[in-house]
Amino acid sequence: MADYRRAKWAAWADHVRGQDDPAKNFEKPEALDDLVVIDISSRSLAGCYCSSLLAELGAETIRIEPPGGDLVRTYSPNGIMVKDTGLAYLQEGRNKHHVTLNMETAEGREMFKCFIGAADVLIETYPAGKMDAWGLGYEELSKINPRLIMCSITGFGQFGPESGRQQYDYDNVSQARSAVQYGTGEVLPEGKTVKDMPWAVPTKAGPHIAWAVSGTFGAMGILSALYHRDNTGEGQAIDICTPEAYGRLHDYQLMWYAHAGVTAERFSSLDTALWLYGFYPTKDGGVFLGGLRLEMWKAFVDIIGKYDEWKAEEWTTLAPFMKKDWQLKYQAMINPETSKYTSEELTAKSVEYAKSGRLAPITPVVAEIVSPWKAMHDENWQDRGMFTPVQDPVYGSIICAQSQWKATETPPRTKWACRPVGYDNGHIYLYYFGYGPVKIKELQDKGII
């Protein structure tokens, strides 16, 4: 990595790195390596993301697919497949064993019950009622294993007037149903139509975020249920509904409607509730600018050389800038100023201002809006181990985003990227059932695995 000037507190940075550098992850114990997780999720990556979180923490995770593989295997831009697997699943197969089991057969369902006897956690994403119809609802399974924690992640939840809808949970549909998409996107100028500007519409967010959010709420539920089980010995059922889960991030907008009757409309890349806070153009792209305290906003105005002209000295509160018309007015004044610089120049100016500016050490947040290509090649993230490829025994060297956090004692880690359909039938059925090659052949011939 290119040299950079070390901070005054470099000793602290070195100390922490010495304790939690992901390069040393494999020398450390794992938080959840006493658990067995069964993931039988279908069509939805929310369940797979949820089980990835547990698998990255060391849980023995067994992914059950129908013979031929689950539909999520095919999720991939332009239909690109690496061996038998699409790129989306190549991220969320990580650390899991993969077996096949035909749940449409009575024998398959009996074998599933045997897994439940050994499991701590079950994750599923079928429309509500499907598991019950198979005789594998929570009521049945908890009789086999009262310690079982069963987490269902669906589009409509396990109860409530619409929970009988037999539709699967898809990320884009849940984003639309969360109410978040409605208020996100470019503003359609008066006099224009969607036909003129097809991009000025309610816009969903990046790759599968609603699924990631509901999967993560699922993991929170599972881990908290585990805490309760550690104290009491009892398992339980957990119900996550993806539009509700993603909608929980809608913040004040529910209150705003309930108590002031306001529905927040699209506001492009400005922020209905924050100033200075938005995306601004530069010579070579754009930057995010943030300064939520008056001094930070003033510091920004100083950086672009407008401190005197705009009379920043006289400002005593941010309150007027929160108003919509002021936001639009100042946005129009800022745009030509930021356009004079490259993103890198503006970022450097902010870092420099913190050292020598009139309001130093106060400085605004300036962050270049980068492509994922640039992010993936950014030395800072590479140095922190974010994109260290996984050396997968079947799929080869695969770049996965590495785990969400670093830790001194039980950091999450990625051991392999994925497994082909049914790849672990031999090992897992031998380990959990004592079924050897002859029995497995027999089950295969009957179409059960």
Next chain:
Amino acid sequence: MTVFKNYAETKNKKPGPLSGLRVLEVCTLLFGPAGPSFLAGLGADVIKIELPPAGDVTRSLNPFGWFYKEQGPMFMHINPDKYYLALDLHIDMAQQIFKELCAKADVVEFNLRPAVTNRWNIGYEDIKKVNPGIIYIEKNGFGQWGRYAEEDRPSNDGAAQALSGYAWMSSFGGQPPLKQSIWICDVYGAMMGEVAVMAALHHRKRTGKGQYIEMSQSENIMRAMGWVWPYQQVTRTHAEPSGNRDQCICPADTFLCKDGTFAALAAPAPDEFKGLCAAMGKPELSGDARFKEHTERLKTENALAILKIIADWAVTKTADEIEKLGIKHGFAATRLHTAKDECEDPHRRARGAVKEIDDPMYGKYVDHEIPINMSKTPPKHRWTVRPVGFDNDYIMSKILGRSQQQIAELYGHGVLGKWKDQQGRRPPSDWDGQSGCILRR
């Protein structure tokens, strides 16, 4: 599931899953404080520690000048179900009190710039000495080490959206990157921080060992961007955004409908795709060689072709009609929901996902429930925020056994503080001077 019968009505009769857990938070804005609130909803006792007299910056924030009884609505949404202590951690005596609290806590959370906790003598090494089992987490923009951290770059949600490539991937192709209307990198990072904390609690249960956790909000969101990274590795090209079209699933997009509103639908599985084609009155499409197999349909030119056909059909139907056809023909479809739906939807109300909070200080108001339903230990959002330092006496007496005279001395030294007479910091103007006080009224 019968275990969820009468769930919303009976949840208050059951404990939360984290009952008995004690959490300290020294956090401001959104990324930091949002996390402990989830633990509070799950039943933990969370003590929010603010610097007196102004406290958390979020108390000032508001959409276009709208406050709820002088309080910032996002402060209320992000910080419910906590106790409010105001301790000036710049002062040595306050640092000592903080350590006493840590000795009696399970988890402590920060979102300060790197090395600040160390400067305040409450870094992990200091706290570990008084409580080796402590789970200690620091969340911020760039972590505690690496170039960006050492440059002391400030960060927040918008910066993380920009630096991770997330905003880039959330726009339409050929258009500038789009910032989200929600603070996704803050709140999603906050959630993930609690996953880290709870996993560490399980390890502590097994071994007695605590640990130190650091999280960067940009790194967290990158992990959720999934296919983007191997795509760039495999194709050696940039991943590009595609607006409302899900590039991994086909068809999956948002469509303009007859009534000028929008509907989103998805139908990748064979049964779903057949159902959609039938609903469109074009059953032959499900057998078309371009569309029959999902992997073939995903090829960009095929995907764009089928989406064009669906778009031409969607604009002849209302969004409601499309949603109903989805139910009838077995594919996923919904009209676009708004905050009005969020508030009034009978399904959300029946599930208790949207609930009326009955707060001693702020009265009745509407907010989200924690969106995790648990049959034995339901999480519960119970009360809202308090003024800066509102629960000082209660915390100091109940946990540290300080007498009224000792507490008065701490106020005298500026160690403990109370709210400034300013919007968002002080109680609402209709407060009776008593409601919500725990120790003494």
